[in-house]
Amino acid sequence: MFNTENGCFHPINLHVSEELPKQFTFPFYYTPHPLCIRAADEVKSYLSTQTDFEHNFGIDYNKDSLKIGKMFGVMVVQTVEGQLGYLTAFSGKLAECNHLKGFVPPVYDTLNLDGFYKQNEGYLNSLTSKIEKLEQNLELEIARENLKKTKLKSIQILQVFKSTAKAEKKLRKERRISAENKMLDNEKELLFESLKQQSIRSNLDLKYLKLKLEADLKAAEDHLLGLTEPIEVLKRERKTLSASLQSQIHEQYRFLNARGETKDLLTIFKATDLGRPPVAAGECAAPKLFQYAFEKDLKPIAMAEFWWGISSNTEVRKHGQFYPSCRGRCEPILGHMMQGLDVEPNPIERxxxxxxxxxxxxxxxxxxxxxxxxxxxxxxxxxxxxxxxxxxxxxxxxxxxxxxxxxxxxxxxxxxxxxxxxxxxxxxxxxxxxxxxxxxxxxxxxxxxxxxxxxxxxxxxxxxxxxxxxxxxxxxxxxxxxxxxxxxxxxxxxxxxxxxxxxxxxxxxxxxxxxxxxxxxxxxxxxxxxxxxxxxxxxxxxxxxxxxxxxxxxxxxxxxx
Missing domain, CATH: 3.30.2350.10 (Pseudouridine synthase)
Known part of the structure; x- marks a missing residue:
């Protein structure tokens, strides 16, 4: 019977009509072993009646808080002395906790207040707070609006000038054509020179106008940059620190296998097509169960995972139903952790x-x-x-x-x-x-x-x-x-x-x-x-x-x- 006072190992007896499986469960395609079904039923019974923690799975209509279903796992194990029992785990956090009585602990506890992650998380949060405060500065919005207006005004002024210059150029051309047959040579020479100077003056006016508009635009851009640059500096610092923390965390997730070998997340996922660990890798129920079993010298016998609660908006998840382990996050990890175990062949390959x-x-x-x-x-x-x-x-x-x-x-x-x-x-x-x-x-x-x-x-x-x-x-x-x-x-x-x-x-x-x-x-x-x-x-x-x-x-x- 599931009992939170007995620690993480919950004794279970083999019925007379039952036999232990000859091979460990292939976790990505399986039919739950009767022992796993009984173990899961005990955990389900506990979840239905427990008062040890508060979490809204979405199956109690009297609760108005955020509804979140969870994947749970059970692993039937055997002690060195031959006693049968089972372990159970939940994916991610439950009731905002990593540690709950009766459930195996996480491979690495990111919620540990004394750990480096929590200590650095506070600084990350302070950076985010500073960024948000600077982004909400009214002067920043005014500067952005001023830059838009300056750009628009520049375009409009140039359009008006070029339109006027085009009309004046056309008029000068018409005067040249008219003068060809109506003026004496010396009169034409004076007129053409005057028209030439007008054309030169128009080009110079356009040049100086562009310089003036560019100076106004740069002043608006520099003013905005002066307000956004401190934000970008903080964002770069946050991004660098976040990446460094993530890398350190991945190094803390060290997974054992049946041979006693250890690999961290970075090493495991380096050989995959993704090349790096996906979000929440190592937080699923299955790796937690294997890790605890190997740490406590317990022999894995069989495993099953089931969903408890409301389905998410994207996935198909039925309350109480068994599901295989996820492939993207768990397949590389379990591929390492199951080395040394006699595992059922992959039925998909057949x-x-x-x-x-x-x-x-x-x-x-x-x-x-x-x-x-x-x-x-x-x-x-x-x-x-x-x-x-x-x-x-x-x-x-x-x-x-x-x-x-x-x-x-x-x-x-x-x-x-x-x-x-x-x-x-x-x-x-x-x-x-x-x-x-x-x-x-x-x-x-x-x-x-x-x-x-x-x-x-x-x-x-x-x-x-x-x-x-x-x-x-x-x-x-x-x-x-x-x-x-x-x-x-x-x-x-x-x-x-x-x-x-x-x-x-x-x-x-x-x-x-x-x-x-x-x-x-x-x-x-x-x-x-x-x-x-x-x-x-x-x-x-x-x-x-x-x-x-x-x-x-x-x-x-x-x-x-």
């Missing part, structure tokens, strides 16, 4: 294997329609080369052009359109771009959906810290729109038609699972819902104008679930 023949639904001289099986790639991946595209390239060795006109996710089954030549590909691709192609997907949702039809409009972008997951993002996301229609509700599941207007990665999966969408994930969605025998999403119908026949054609594929 995914995408299809031993059967491709099901060709239709074929003629210019197009081909394939029924893609689930868990099979449309195009080759980084490690998996077998795909619809590679199979089609072998099937049509003489075909030229990109072949595939569109793609569907690896876990999704259904219709894919292939063009046998480049001209056909351009024709069909244009139909996709102009959204004249009609697609219908069938999905089985893991719950009862209220309402019969509607539209979901949630912009999407990739989660840079957790690829290939997608986020809802109104600032940087690409527009994604889906129409849906309920077919039937049976056994607490809802079968729906999806009509995607756009074609973003994981669009239908996120639109189904996100709380601003349908808030009901697709059955078998291992990224945004719960794993099952497969993702219950199928591209059933595809309709478009045939590029040669110029007639509307429709193809169907039987739903396999």
């Amino acid at each position: 995914a995408g294997v299809y031993n059967g023949e491709l099901d060709i639904v239709y074929e003629d001289d210019v197009i081909l329609v394939v029924n893609k099986p689930h868990e099979f790639l449309s195009v080759p991946g980084k490690t998996i080369k077998d795909s619809v595209l590679t199979r089609i390239q072998s099937y049509l060795p003489e075909a030229i052009g990109p072949l595939l006109v569109h793609r569907i996710d690896m876990s999704t089954s259904g219709l894919l359109l292939v063009a046998k030549n480049e001209r056909t590909h351009k024709n069909l691709q244009k139909q996709f771009i102009t959204r004249t192609v009609k697609k219908r997907y069938v999905a089985l949702l893991d719950g009862v959906l209220e309402g019969q039809k509607g539209t979901i409009d949630l912009p999407l972008r990739v989660d840079l810290n957790n690829r290939p997951r997608q986020l809802v993002c109104y600032e940087h996301g690409k527009k994604a729109t889906t129409n849906y229609e309920v077919i039937e509700i049976k056994d607490n599941q809802t079968r729906v038609y999806f009509y995607p207007i756009s074609g973003r990665t994981h669009q239908l999966r996120v639109h189904a699972a996100h709380y601003k969408g349908l808030n009901v994930p697709i059955v078998g969605d291992d990224l945004y819902g719960m794993p099952s025998n497969r993702l219950h999403l199928h591209a059933e119908t595809l309709s478009f104008q045939h590029p040669i026949k110029r007639e509307w054609v429709t193809f169907n594929s039987k739903v396999p679930f």
